[in-house]
Amino acid sequence: MVAHAPTVRSIRVLVLRLARENSTWGYRRIHGELAALDIKVDPRPARTEKPQVERGSGE
Incomplete structure (x- = not known):
């Protein structure tokens, strides 16, 4: 079985x-x-x- 290098799409999904x-x-x-x-x-x-994650105000 041959391992393939990760594709750009799979790396993006991982990121x-x-x-x-x-x-x-x-x-x-x-x-x-x-x-x-x-x-x-x-x-x-x-x-x-990296997506911006909205932080709640904690209220």
């Missing part, structure tokens, strides 16, 4: 999932997690792809 599930993480942390998985990406796209 968005990491951002959604870990709302306190910044783009550097997401980039670090991708690097730990041996996925080499430029950190700038991770920064622009």
Whole structure:
């Protein structure tokens, strides 16, 4: 069985999932997690792809 490199789409889905599930993480942390998985990406796209999470006022 041959392992295939992750596609741009699958990496994007992973970045968005990491951002959604870990709302306190910044783009550097997401980039670090991708690097730990041996996925080499430029950190700038991770920064622009990270969705802005609205924070509740706690009331």
